[in-house]
Amino acid sequence: MKKPILFIILAIFTISLIIPATLPAATRGIRVVSKGGQDLDLYESYHALVVGISDYKKWPDLPYAVSDAKEVAQRLKKMGFEVRLVLNPDSRELKRAINEMTYRMGQDENRAVLFYYAGHGETETMADETKMGYIIPKDCPVLKKDPIGFNTHAISMREIESVSLRIRSKHVLMLFDSCFSGALFALVRAVPDDITEKSTLPVRQYITAGRENEQVPDKSMFKRCFLIGLKGGADLTGDGYITGSEMGMYLADNVVNYTRRRQHPQYGKINNPDLDQGDFVFVPLKTLEKRKRQEGLIAEKDDLATDIEKLRAERHEAQKVLEEMKKLLQGKLQAEEQKKKTLSEKRALEKQVALLAKERETIERLADTRIKEYEAKLSNSKERTKQEAEKRKALEEELKRVRLEKEKAARQKLALQTPPKERPETISKPLPQPQAQKAIVEKGTFPKTPLEIPVTKANRQQEVASLHVPEVKPEKDLTTLIVTSNVRDAKIYIDKKEVSFWASPDEAWIYCGTAPFKTQEISPGRHEIRVHEKGYEEEVKIVEISPGETVELDVTLFKVLSETGDEDHGGGGGGGGGSGGGT
Secondary structure (H helix, E strand, O other), X not given: OHHXXXXXXXXXXXXXXXXXXXXXXXXXXXXXXXOOOOEEEEEOOEEEEEEEOOOOOOOOOOOOHHHHHHHHHXXXXXXOEEEEEEEOOOHHHHHHHHHHHHHOHHHOOOXXXXXXXXXXXXXXXXXXXXXXXEEOOOOOOOOXXXXXXXXXHOEEHHHHHHHHHHOOOOEEEEEEEEEOOOHHHOOOOOOOOOOOHHHHOOEEEEEEEEOOOOOOOOOOHHHHHHHHHHHHHOOOOOOOOEEXXXXXXXHHHHHHHHOOOOOOOEEXXXXXXXXXXXXXXXXXXXHHHHHHHHHHHHHHHHHHHHHHHHHHHHHHHHHHHHHHHHHHHHHHHHHHHHHOOOHHHHHHHHHHHHHHHHHHHHHHHHHHHHHHHHHHHOOOOHHHHHHHHHHHHHHHHHHHHHHHHHHHHHHHHHHHHXXXXXXXXXXXXXXXOHHHHHHHHHHOOOOOOHHHOOOOHHHHHHHHHHOOOOOOOOOOOOOEEEEEEOOOOOEEEEEEOOOOOOOOHHHHXXXXXXXXXXXXXXOOEEEEXXXXXXXXXXXXXXXXXXXXXXXXXXXXXXXXXXXXOHHHOOOOOOOOOOOOOOO
């Protein structure tokens, strides 16, 4: 009885480990946006089987086929594919890998499956003069020397077509870095088109490196062009995505050109009305990198907004501290009037005032530091920074005025409390004796010198009222447009004018200045804003401005990326035919 219970516990534990590992792949999803702005859900995931064969037993070796397969697998992984790499398989191993692609990898309908083969290819002429193409595993005999063994080991394009039909996944693309012929490739070429909802329909597409009897070089040009195309070179429609039809046309044009017409890649869709409507879709590296940059800018913007909120909270706390300091100082002054402090109490008060002054200076330095950080992060918002500086200056002047009035009041009180012998020598006239002082106070007549002004209830009320910071009146509402950009001195154009039919389209734009740009001479309504700088992709924005509204437009420009595929130049090619016969 213990064994079944132990087995159930182990099964539950195993399932708990497997489910979290598989959920992210299932929920990740590949979505694209068409030129019309339609959001299309293509697949849940990309999967690929990549095969490379260099070491043949009865065929000439292909030195670079394995390295080509590794390079293709690495690029596909970088683009988000889950890749299985099979190197130098014999007939049994190759057929097993293809069957696993068919019945495991290809059983999820909402998935894209890619098959890439680099190795020898062969073409056989049938009795009806039709051509049949084959891919050659490691242990396959040569057709002319051992036809029976060849038929046992080689995998025909008819079998490949059958595999395509047995795969349940929505989109299947097969690429063969080999040269052979066959009815599978005698198809009508698909013309590249923009991605639409039709692109999501099922499809089976094929691309081969050359025709029958064409020799593929050791360093494969087909592989090099394929990798360059994946970076963005094959985006013929310029929509930010690459379809299987675009990749086929790109390889056909470029491989023919770079091999000086020694290779003619073939491509097309299966001749089946149920499987030739859609199109395999890649998200190229160029688009992935652009998305990554945009996500980084959004994250930076969110961080900046968070920092601004923190700064505002800190400034609010600083203002609270200043108000508390004012209340504390007022309480001290009232206590002095009521208790008639002695000289020692006066010195203690002066020490407290000095301590408060140091604390105020510390707070002011902290406020200065925070304001400088705020100004650095929002350098393009000059008007806002100016308003903050004016408020800060007004607050400093008010604090200075309050400090002077407090010192003045303290000196007045000290003059009344200090005996004549202890008073400063700067007093021009001798002060009256205590009895005379009492009489003067009772009569309400006081000397007019600065140190002898009495502190009355009315004066205290006036001093308390003067501590309030005056309210800053808002500026008059104006219709204002502010344009900023991550590229300083980028050119700003607002709206277009009518130009001659023979003029350049760029001459229609009305140049207004460079970023950062601000204008109040703009009429309410709809306006087109163009931001452009050499070496960057231009951006055109539409804004609606209401009367008296201030619109701030922050435009991010992206550098123009090269599509030459520099990292793909150099050695390490390979894959595909060789000097062997039938290649």
